Amino acid sequence: MNALLIGRRKSEMCSQTHEVCAKMDGFTAQDLATSVAVIKARLRAHHGATSRRKSVTPDDHD
DSSP: OHHHHHHHHHHHHHHHHHHHHHHHTTOOHHHHHHHHHHHHHHHHHHHOSSOOOOOOOGGGOO
16 A cells, blocks of 8 residues: 555655656757846846945955
8 A cells, every 4th residue: 555655645746746747848958048137137126236235355254
């Protein structure tokens, strides 16, 4: 009974994984870079052009 349940769960996971792989088929590194650039541009537009992060150098600490 337990082995049957484990086998069924494993086959469900495998089919989900293959579904994701099928969707990712043809997705290149260039597509990924483009997606990241678009997301960064949207974030910049949403939060404003200026970054709130300040670069901290060792000299800044007292």
